[in-house]
Amino acid sequence: MAKNAVPEEQRRRRRPTKQGTVLTHDLIVDTALRMLREHGAQGFTARRLGLALGADASALYRYFAGLDELTRAIADELMHRAMTGWTPGGEWRADLRDLGLRIHAAYLAHPQAAVLAASRVSGRAHEIAADEAILGVLRDAGFPDPAAVRVYHAFVDQALAFAALDAASLALPVEAREADEAVWQATYARLPAETHPNIAATARLLSARMNASAYPAALDLLLAAAAAERGAGEGPAQA
Amino acid sequence: MAKNAVPEEQRRRRRPTKQGTVLTHDLIVDTALRMLREHGAQGFTARRLGLALGADASALYRYFAGLDELTRAIADELMHRAMTGWTPGGEWRADLRDLGLRIHAAYLAHPQAAVLAASRVSGRAHEIAADEAILGVLRDAGFPDPAAVRVYHAFVDQALAFAALDAASLALPVEAREADEAVWQATYARLPAETHPNIAATARLLSARMNASAYPAALDLLLAAAAAERGAGEGPAQA
DNA sequence: ACCCTTACGTCAACGCGGTTGACGTTTGTC
DNA sequence: GACAAACGTCAACCGCGTTGACGTAAGGGT
Incomplete structure (x- = not known):
């Protein structure tokens, strides 16, 4: 279990990654969905996700306490897409x-x-x-x-x-x-x-x-x- | 993918493991089911299965081409139990x-x-x-x-x-x-x-x-x- | 303008996973 | 008794999730 729970609401400081991307909860979830779609379940790993974001895998832990919490966020995003409109x-x-x-x-x-x-x-x-x-x-x-x-x-x-x-x-x-x-x-x-x-x-x-x-x-x-x-x-x- | 597909029918030479057990397709499947029941999905790993059998994990590959094929065998055993009687x-x-x-x-x-x-x-x-x-x-x-x-x-x-x-x-x-x-x-x-x-x-x-x-x-x-x-x-x- | 707290990206490492190839030992056959 | 095949074991590879230490930049308070 990760120690760093997520304050979840207001984030203030934003530092771009080495390759220029600025991380966000939404950006991470969207990228995860895209990777799942394109590369299957084996595309859903912290390391590959980090790679796709141009960030180190461990940066994800500043936003989600672990893959488990990220999975919850993905589930919710799916429901969001189902309900919009x-x-x-x-x-x-x-x-x-x-x-x-x-x-x-x-x-x-x-x-x-x-x-x-x-x-x-x-x-x-x-x-x-x-x-x-x-x-x-x-x-x-x-x-x-x-x-x-x-x-x-x-x-x-x-x-x-x-x-x-x-x-x-x-x-x-x-x-x-x-x-x-x-x-x-x-x-x-x-x-x-x-x-x-x-x-x-x-x-x-x-x-x-x-x-x-x-x-x-x-x-x-x-x-x-x-x-x-x-x-x-x-x-x-x-x- | 493992190279060693399984001849599947007649096995002749049997050598006991270091701790005395004699491996079998059935023994492996039964042990896997027991470990799944007792320790959950995280109990289903090649290494733990080997440990429970008193054998090296790599011995499993003489019987199943990989965890994928072992999973198939488990599925079939479940169906067997559902149908008997x-x-x-x-x-x-x-x-x-x-x-x-x-x-x-x-x-x-x-x-x-x-x-x-x-x-x-x-x-x-x-x-x-x-x-x-x-x-x-x-x-x-x-x-x-x-x-x-x-x-x-x-x-x-x-x-x-x-x-x-x-x-x-x-x-x-x-x-x-x-x-x-x-x-x-x-x-x-x-x-x-x-x-x-x-x-x-x-x-x-x-x-x-x-x-x-x-x-x-x-x-x-x-x-x-x-x-x-x-x-x-x-x-x-x-x- | 300065500092200094705090957010957060990165690095290196740990332990565990599946899988493989080389090696050695046992077993059945002739 | 020699030989080949079966098969258990060992060591190693690479990828995984996760963590802790470290650096660095952004903002707020003064």
Whole structure:
């Protein structure tokens, strides 16, 4: 654990790095996201990040107590990107569907960061804003509090779970993905019908489906169930 | 990448280690699982594994080309444990529900391994057996091939996604979990009603729900949707 | 204008990680 | 009894996160 916690708000003295860059929380987070995108999870190391910033790796510790805290900041930035520009439209199902797809997309745009971030509570501004928005949509739609919390919980877990899983395969280093693909072709695609009739019969369909995400369908299921629950406690279901 | 791929089947010469143990693929995998369970993800290192086996870390490379391949083997062992003792009961919904919960439980029993394994295609015997079984249940129940593949895909993705997410929070090192909990208490539980009315109003409900898994509910939703799809194409839905 | 506190970038080092190549010992085969 | 193959061990390489000491520049107080 680093000793140097971060005062977090006001920084006064700014000294440029040897190569001229001026460090900032935002600059570090943005650069980390770019490196994750371009070089995969193996691009997310303190030393490489320092190199990309034109600074020594140890300079990062003046801004974040460690990679763990930097990861939280990245998670929050992803949530920020997912939420910017969103406004509630007044129809809770459409609103939630929109939010779910936004979160999923934001995480998939940075798969490596998503894997790191999905299971953490960042507790930062944008994550809180997203939670507040989701709960607001549900409560404004007339869900009683316990039901709203149930749906909220399922909704968030599902979005993060699928984001993490879908992202995980994108996040793997290239060699690992190629290895997995090769393993699949070498085994599943060649299983004899005598021992594995079901796989053999559907091999072509299976292979075509391999890289699609099941999230949109799962999201619709969840919203349908929520609508039923609301309808049951509140009068006829809507839309 | 290691040069020494593994002949994989017949090994002849066996030499005990300095401390007497005789290495085996199975022994290595079992020991790795035990260490993951007892010491968390930070227990899963080649050196510690070697130490626990009473062997030099480099001895592992005679059995697995690298940690990547060892991870595949662990994933397959988890699937093995999930499937042992399972037999189809003839009612597809009950069968799939049982399988889903088994897979979820097997992964959660070794959270650290689950996180590593969920996104990989192991291509080994037990993973293939599970896939064959799932497809078999669906096709025997009368699902036409494209529908069977759709449901199979959603089912597997969902089980792995929730297993990975639920496992991820268990898999975090203790300090990280405590940090997340502290962050939650320090922020969410104290948000004023003026700025975050929805979170403030439901804070107690939210906190109580924090550590429950949403998987069983999500699984039931998926099965209901599958039943509807089958019913639509095949006559009336059953059970 | 001066100092002097304080922020913060840099350097060198520590311990640990995966992985490899050379080396030596055991084992089964002929 | 010789030989080849299997395989455990050793030493080393390089990269990782992190830390503590050190230098240096920016601002505020006087």
